[in-house]
Amino acid sequence: MCNNTFFDYYRRAIKAKYEIEKEGDYSNNLNPPSLANLRNLCIKRFREAPTKHDLDTFRSFFEFEFDGNKRNLITGTDLNKFRAIGDFFRGETVQPTEDTIHFASILLDFQPRPFNKFKKVMEGKTEEEIIQELAKNYNYPELESHKEETDNIPEIKKDEVTQTQSSKQIIKTEKPPKEKPTVKLNLFGLFKRSKKTLIGTAVIFGLIASTICLLAFKKGCMQWSDNHYELVYCDKPMEGNLNEVILRDDNLLNFKKLIVCDTTTCFKPDGEAIVWYAKTGDKADFFNSNGNGRHPETKRSLRPITEYIKGKYKGDCPTK
Structure with a gap:
């Protein structure tokens, strides 16, 4: 990894x-x-x-x-x-x-x-x-910055205060008058951060941290068991189960391992895959969705099934 x-x-x-x-x-x-x-x-x-x-x-x-x-x-x-x-x-x-x-x-x-x-x-x-x-x-060009919302108000012009507030993203070189300022490539996205944004972010992370602490005393975690996730106490995993204990994710409650055979429907009418797989040794494990993108036990990436994979790794259909 x-x-x-x-x-x-x-x-x-x-x-x-x-x-x-x-x-x-x-x-x-x-x-x-x-x-x-x-x-x-x-x-x-x-x-x-x-x-x-x-x-x-x-x-x-x-x-x-x-x-x-x-x-x-x-x-x-x-x-x-x-x-x-x-x-x-x-x-x-x-x-x-x-x-x-x-x-x-x-x-x-x-x-x-x-x-x-x-x-x-x-x-x-x-x-x-x-x-x-x-x-x-590596020849990354500089990108034009987005104008502040205040640029749309004709009575207010960019002054030294505006330039100071956004100085973290403006390249510190002299520019001809009326020319748009440029910024360096920002890996976090092309937007300007304000104090309100930072405060809001801090509040959100605080809420997340509080939620995690509360879940530690409730059944707020889950653990892979056989072919699906089971809810467990965060400090008390299932006995004998060595799979990783993760925070509860309701999107994973319906995530299950499948048995794929000749009669299993693996594709929509338009050909889009509805079954995902990951190879494990000389076989493949199949799942009913992409989950969080990882095999819950091996952590290998999940991929959409193909006709080739279905034909090579399918199993026997369960008898009624």
């Missing part, structure tokens, strides 16, 4: 790269990031000059080799795998899986990649230093 801190930097840097690229040379493939548009971009990227690591990532992501001469290389349920990447680009997924991030970096030609190279280059640097490194050595 990737180092959480640096992988979070990596994820946010890739998301910021998308905000740049969706207005660039490949805007027709990234804006909007539909399944067909991302597939077409994928074919373009891998026909250019893919590295060995890129090709390995492609094989791991789709479970077949890239063939630039094949016209219909990615179709059907394989095309559906771009859905998670599109959701990530649009900001609809807060914590995408590592596989999604790795493949997204290739589609955007993000540098430095893969993650191990990024970590080696950036390790030991602060976030500000990482931003400077990306801008200096």
